[in-house]
Amino acid sequence: MTVELEWMNVDNLPLPSDVIEILKNRGIIKLNPPQTEAVKKGLLEGKRLLLTSPTGSGKTLIAELGIISFLFKHGGKALYVTPLRALTNEKYLTFKDWEKLGFKVAMTSGDYDTDDAWLKNYDIIVTTYEKLDSLWRHRPSWLNEAQYFVLDELHYINDPERGPVVESVAIRAKRRNLLALSATISNYTVIAKWLNAEPVATNWRPVPLIEGVMYPDKKGYTILFKDNTLKKVYGDDPVIAYTLDSLSRNGQVLVFRNSRKTAELTARKIASYMNFIPLDEKALSDIVNEIDQIEEGGSEEKESLKELISKGVAYHHAGLSKQLRDIIEEGFRQRKIKVIVATPTLAAGVNLPARTVIVGDIYRFNRRIAGFQEEISVMEYKQMSGRAGRPGFDEMGEAIIVVRDKKNIDKIFKKYILSSTEPLESKLGNERAFYTFLLGILSAEGNLSEKELANFAYESLLPKSLVDIYFDRAIQWLSEHSFIREEEGKLILTDFGKRVADLYINPFTADIIRKGLENHRSSCDIAYLHLLAFTPDGPLVSVSKNEEEELMGLIDDLDCDLLIEEPYEEDEYSLYLNALKIALIMKDWIEEVDEDTILGKYNIGSGDLRNFVETMDWLTYSAYQLSRELKLEEHADKLRILNARVKDGIREELLELVQISGIGRKRARLLYNNGIRGLGDIVMNVDKVKSLLGPKLGEKIAQEAARLLNRFY
DNA sequence: ACAGAATTTCTCTAGACAGCATGTC
DNA sequence: CTAGAGAAATTCTGT
Secondary structure (H helix, E strand, O other), X not given: OOOOOOOEEHHHOOOOHHHHXXXXXXXXXXXXXXXXXXXXXXHHHOOOEEEEOOOOOOHHHHHHHHHHHHHHHHOOEEEEEEOOHHHHHHHHHHHHHHHHHOXXXXXXXXXXXXXXXXXXXXXXXXXXXXXXHHHHHHXXXXXXXXXXXXXXXXXXXXXXXXXXXXXXXXXXXXXXXXXXXXXXXXXXXXXXXXOOOEEEEOOOOOOOEEEEEEEEEOOEEEEEEOXXXXXXXXXXXXXXXXXXXXXXOOOOEEEEOOOHHHHHHHHHHHHOOHHHOOOOHHHHHHHHHHHHHOOOOOHHHHHHHHHHHOOOEEEEOOOOOHHHHHHHHHHHXXXXXXXXXXXXXXXXXXXXXXXXXXXXOOEEEOOOOOOOEEEOOXXXXXXXXXXXXXXXXXXXXXXXXXXXXXXXXXXXXHXXXXXXXXXXXXXXXXXXXXXXXXXHHHHHHOOEOHHHHHHHHHOOOOOHXXXXXXXXXXXXXXXXXXXXXXXXXXXXXXXXXXXXXXXXXXXXXXXXHHXXXXXXXXXXXXXXXXXXXXXXXXXXXXXXXXXXXXXXXXXXXXXXXXXXXXXXXXXXXXXXXXXXXXXXXXXXXXXXXXXXXXXXXXXXXXXXXXXXXXXXXXXXXXXXXXXXXXXXXXXXXXXXXXXXXXXXXXXXXXXXXXXXOOOOHHXXXXXXXXXXXXXHHHHHOHHHHHHHHOHHHHHHHHHHHHHHHHHHO
């Protein structure tokens, strides 16, 4: 790989002076080596590039320059696509800068927006891969104006579940103009060729990185660094020993662990040593107070974090509420929190550098194969170690891999530190991904002949021989299950197929829903929830042995028969129980069971509950739409209400009250139990509402209730 | 024979995208 | 196949 060290002066860029002004306002006088290289390869002339470089090496600015120069030259729209909503938000805020030049910036993702007309007035649109894929299926007219695509974090192609979406977006984007950005990958020339783009590959990092492997050695631990130097640290636990070492040198530490439980445990252990570390106690108690203020999050997780944070330590995983995670990240960024122990949540995603990164576990439990521990990928390690070194604070970043078994030292050192990352490969080679891919293409492109459709598939990264295998099977399956039909030599989506594509659910999900609904005239909440949770799009939750037994005993006592027959096969059966657990969680949720109670009863975090609600909201809505499409009116009526209840976690009687923004399940219940049962009651009892919810909120709510009422008359 | 200690066996395990409604973007 | 922590079950030990 080439290593260039040229820094181009911003003044020398062939760009309008106001663009250069904006860069200088940000404090950018010179472009760093990767940025310089990209410019030299024709970035500003709209040349198609694939840029691979480490995290934090300034790829965003490259994208900005590419977008701005393209828009100046050709007009139209530019789309910036990321794999994460948090990233979408982050880039949106960065790109806002360009509104000074008259470019309008918008973002859109599943939790935020649809394809509505307002996007047509914007020049730069930041979105996720899934959202763009979905937009394409809906074919809004403004999308034709989008001619420049920035594909961020393209290495997500390797993700077994989400990679196929990235790939299919890339296939369509490469028919226009694109700029692809990726972490360092080994086969970048192959990928560049696939994208019909010029590769720009660098290893340059803003803060140099020193990597090492830490292993048990007499009376302590030894670290072997990449430059062959050795360092010795003492203590019982390697992770804690090195964390304290880095803290004593005034560094911040990011520790990665492979399970939530060990992340929490490690954080607690570290906290018990923090008396020796100077802390800004005032600032930390401010954070603790902030946690008391937030609404989201179970009380247990809040309490345990408050205790740790007061000692400058936190843990971080997806079981925590979003608000809690945001507070922790910000506290770390402000350098008040000194140590975060995290699961892989923090490996990808928003920028959160630390001087020291400790990779506590190289093995991870594999859900698919029981009892199997697999080594994490090199890519994953690079994502984690890439967080090491904070520009402006650290001269050097350090990434330490903990090896517990001495005989693995060489192997681990070689694999993670000396070798390059895995090549990017297509993950379209399975039925679920491939069928979904074809359905999406047909939905986005309209009717195509079999040959035209196949040509899209041949443009994927999947080897032709595999395309041929899956293609015929896909066409047959999609026809037999009436997603598509053939007319005058063209493949056409049926109404049902189009609906499924628009709802963005997997065709297998749709098929399961249809069969479940068509076999019964009407059913009960639990059965609907179970059916939906059982589909491939349904959420996964861990079910312990004890819970399994309980669930099995419960099946016969349910209000009504489930819509799925009990499977015989073991794997299927555990999915069946998984779905039942989800159904019970959601049932409690819509019966207004207190959140803390739900979290405790099912042993989940508030972040998990939020996830389940989000997914089941989407699926109940989709099932409602499908039942209408299939003219199953009784199901449709029930699913419509179920969907509304899942969205807010309420009984049916509160549906009217939760229309008001700022009123959720708790406030609605409070009002209802005090005789305020609808919008009219609010308007007529404003004083009572104010006394229940406080004057300020009460007033706001009364106004909105009045506004909503007016809309009806 | 039995309480309590030592040892073996069992159990558990990461993350996060998508629809739609609308007056924000 | 390539794990490690904690709880539960089982076996061992000393009196």
